[in-house]
Amino acid sequence: MxxxxxxxxxxxxxxxxLRDVIRDRASExxxxxxxxxxxxxxxxxxxxxxxxxxxxxxxxLDMLAFIAxxxxxxxxxxxxxxxxDAIDVALMWKKRQMNKLGDLRKRxxxxxxxxxxxxxxxxxxxxxxxxxxxxxxxxxxxxxxxARELGIARHLDKLPETLSVGERQRVAIGxxxxxxxxxxIADEPTASVDPFAAExxxxxxxxxxxxxxxxxxxxxxxxxxxxxxxxxxLAHHTHRSNDGxxxxxxxxx
Amino acid sequence: MRLFxxxxxxxxxxxxxxxxxxxxxxxxxxxxxxxxxxxxxxxxIVGGMLQQLVENPETREVRPVSSGHxxxxxxxRMRGRSDIAFLVPRTRSIAATIELNSExxxxxxxxxxxxxxxxxxxxxxxGRVPESMNxxxxxxxxxxxxxxxxxxxxxxxxxxxxxxxxxxxHVELSVAEVAPVAAFAxxxxxxxxxxxxxxxxxxxxxxxxELGWQGSTNPDERSYPxxxxxxxxxxxxxxxxxxxxxxxxxxxxxxxDIELVMRMDRNLSVIxxxxxxxxxxxxxxxxxxxxxxxVDRKRxxxxxxxxxxxxxxxxxxxxxTQALYTGLLGWALAIAIYFAAAFxxxxxxxxxxxxxxxxxxxxxxxxxLALAMTVGAAVVAAALAGWRSARIEPSDGLREI
Numbered sequence: 001m002x003x004x005x006x007x008x009x010x011x012x013x014x015x016x017x018l019r020d021v022i023r024d025r026a027s028e029x030x031x032x033x034x035x036x037x038x039x040x041x042x043x044x045x046x047x048x049x050x051x052x053x054x055x056x057x058x059x060x061l062d063m064l065a066f067i068a069x070x071x072x073x074x075x076x077x078x079x080x081x082x083x084x085d086a087i088d089v090a091l092m093w094k095k096r097q098m099n100k101l102g103d104l105r106k107r108x109x110x111x112x113x114x115x116x117x118x119x120x121x122x123x124x125x126x127x128x129x130x131x132x133x134x135x136x137x138x139x140x141x142x143x144x145x146x147a148r149e150l151g152i153a154r155h156l157d158k159l160p161e162t163l164s165v166g167e168r169q170r171v172a173i174g175x176x177x178x179x180x181x182x183x184x185i186a187d188e189p190t191a192s193v194d195p196f197a198a199e200x201x202x203x204x205x206x207x208x209x210x211x212x213x214x215x216x217x218x219x220x221x222x223x224x225x226x227x228x229x230x231x232x233x234l235a236h237h238t239h240r241s242n243d244g245x246x247x248x249x250x251x252x253x
Numbered sequence: 254m255r256l257f258x259x260x261x262x263x264x265x266x267x268x269x270x271x272x273x274x275x276x277x278x279x280x281x282x283x284x285x286x287x288x289x290x291x292x293x294x295x296x297x298i299v300g301g302m303l304q305q306l307v308e309n310p311e312t313r314e315v316r317p318v319s320s321g322h323x324x325x326x327x328x329x330r331m332r333g334r335s336d337i338a339f340l341v342p343r344t345r346s347i348a349a350t351i352e353l354n355s356e357x358x359x360x361x362x363x364x365x366x367x368x369x370x371x372x373x374x375x376x377x378x379x380g381r382v383p384e385s386m387n388x389x390x391x392x393x394x395x396x397x398x399x400x401x402x403x404x405x406x407x408x409x410x411x412x413x414x415x416x417x418x419x420x421x422x423h424v425e426l427s428v429a430e431v432a433p434v435a436a437f438a439x440x441x442x443x444x445x446x447x448x449x450x451x452x453x454x455x456x457x458x459x460x461x462x463e464l465g466w467q468g469s470t471n472p473d474e475r476s477y478p479x480x481x482x483x484x485x486x487x488x489x490x491x492x493x494x495x496x497x498x499x500x501x502x503x504x505x506x507x508x509x510d511i512e513l514v515m516r517m518d519r520n521l522s523v524i525x526x527x528x529x530x531x532x533x534x535x536x537x538x539x540x541x542x543x544x545x546x547x548v549d550r551k552r553x554x555x556x557x558x559x560x561x562x563x564x565x566x567x568x569x570x571x572x573x574t575q576a577l578y579t580g581l582l583g584w585a586l587a588i589a590i591y592f593a594a595a596f597x598x599x600x601x602x603x604x605x606x607x608x609x610x611x612x613x614x615x616x617x618x619x620x621x622l623a624l625a626m627t628v629g630a631a632v633v634a635a636a637l638a639g640w641r642s643a644r645i646e647p648s649d650g651l652r653e654i
Contacts, residue, residue: 058648059648062648062651065560067559067560067646067647067648067651068646068648069646098565099564099565099566102559102562102563102564102565103562105560105562106561106562107562111560111561113557113560113651117553117557117560117651118557119262119266119554119557119558120269120554121262121265121266121268121269121270122262122265130561131561131562133258134255134258134561134562134563135562159269175561
């Protein structure tokens with residue numbers, strides 16, 4: 001509750017407000033539960049979610065991107081822009097308004113997948129333009145200049161399969177930024193890249209987000225270099241029940 | 254606009270994966286092509302036999318087995334029926350002959366007189382028919398023996414024993430037409446019913462005032478021993494036969510032949526449809542399964558599309574578009590296979606067939622039907638698979654790899 005008051009006292013608006021949000025997932029007789037008693041993310045904040053794989057980082061990111069439905073919600077509000085009213089995401093899920101949630105994601109959120117998630121049949125340029133084209137945004141030099149900043153300008157007309165893994169991740173970052181979203185969610189964007197390249201890509205990504213005053217939520221298992229980039233680490237604990245049947249991760253912040 | 258984007262993406266994916274797409278198209282054509290050939294054969298063979306039956310007027314003929322007594326009333330009544338195309342009375346066959354002579358030919362030709370008139374199925378449609386007592390249509394053989402052609406004049410004569418002496422009377426005839434060989438194979442003359450009646454009357458010793466032939470006066474009521482009857486179509490023959498039998502008239506028809514071909518058509522149709530339905534079921538299942546598997550394979554990519562904001566409805570169009578391509582291309586390839594096979598089969602059997610006759614043939618509507626069924630099955634399968642993949646949580650699809 002402390003956090004709620006803190007964020008309200010600040011000038012910056014709260015983009016995400018979650019209270020007692022739970023998602024249960026059963027797999028091979030073991031129940032995984034992710035519990036978020038309280039989470040506030042304010043505009044422009046850079047959040048890091050650090051932990052070993054399988055602890056529920058991705059689940060939290062998916063809920064924040066509206067692509068995974070929480071099992072229980074006390075409150076889940078989303079306010080992408082300062083001038084917007086807070087949107088009741090809990091109600092949208094309850095009404096199964098998948099297309100409305102999709103529209104919110106399309107307009108305000110960029111998502112970087114762990115494995116890039118590029119469409120193999122589109123060129124780098126078309127992959128990056130995809131997020132713009134679904135919004136009906138005009139074709140301008142946004143993609144071109146983003147590609148230049150990401151160091152992939154010479155690959156624009158190639159297919160993803162001809163690129164290295166690191167280059168593909170840069171394209172994925174480019175796609176997540178091309179439609180000028182206010183929030184970018186990245187799920188271990190550098191996990192499949194060597195540590196040196198990973199550090200480079202991550203700082204490039206955070207730098208671009210910083211320039212554009214974008215709210216960032218990134219999951220990673222390497223805290224060391226994330227820390228240097230000045231991200232706020234989200235605290236979480238994982239408990240395993242004595243019989244090993246349930247695993248619960250609690251995220252607060 | 255969004256739909257257009259989905260179509261464009263689906264097309265690019267389809268082209269990008271041309272090897273996979275090609276396999277789907279081949280698999281489809283491999284089932285559909287032989288099915289088309291099979292149907293083409295069934296349609297061509299049975300269709301050809303039915304055509305022969307329909308074209309041959311003998312098939313439609315209903316002949317009385319023995320002679321009877323048919324009054325004018327009976328003919329009037331029967332002519333009113335819609336299932337009868339042609340009906341004329343026959344006189345006694347022993348009396349229905351005439352001796353013909355021409356200036357060019359030295360000898361007399363004894364010809365059978367065939368009562369005829371408008372719509373005689375044995376004479377070519379649109380050709381001349383005997384219209385008066387002084388006109389005949391000669392059979393090919395009779396015309397050859399008399400060395401005459403249409404427009405020539407010939408002499409007809411009939412003899413009788415009357416009042417103890419032999420008499421011969423003459424009538425001048427003009428040849429209206431020479432009938433094709435198929436119409437009548439022997440020496441024959443198609444004549445107006447009145448001429449045939451006149452010849453019989455003369456032989457019976459009665460007068461024929463129209464031709465100036467002497468004899469006793471005619472009785473009021475005339476009765477005929479037989480008739481020439483043709484059904485409207487081959488399908489009317491069986492019913493007509495039953496009806497005449499019901500009237501106590503024993504008749505002979507080709508109903509057996511017709512029934513045979515029609516039964517063959519029915520049996521072949523049953524066999525064909527059994528194979529076609531099994532084939533179509535198997536085809537739909539295999540097409541459905543492969544399209545379903547394809548959608549499953551693409552779940553991650555479809556989830557990516559949902560992640561960037563494509564709606565559920567748009568996502569369904571993605572596999573549907575690709576299924577449409579597969580359906581169209583597979584159909585086109587199947588048609589090509591069919592054409593090649595039909596060409597080979599028809600060529601192989603060409604010397605055993607009448608010119609223009611084909612063993613393997615399909616009509617445009619058959620191609621259209623094949624297209625509709627293929628595209629229908631493909632789209633339903635893809636739409637179901639697409640709908641299913643659009644309904645799962647996008648996060649599930651994304652985490653699969």
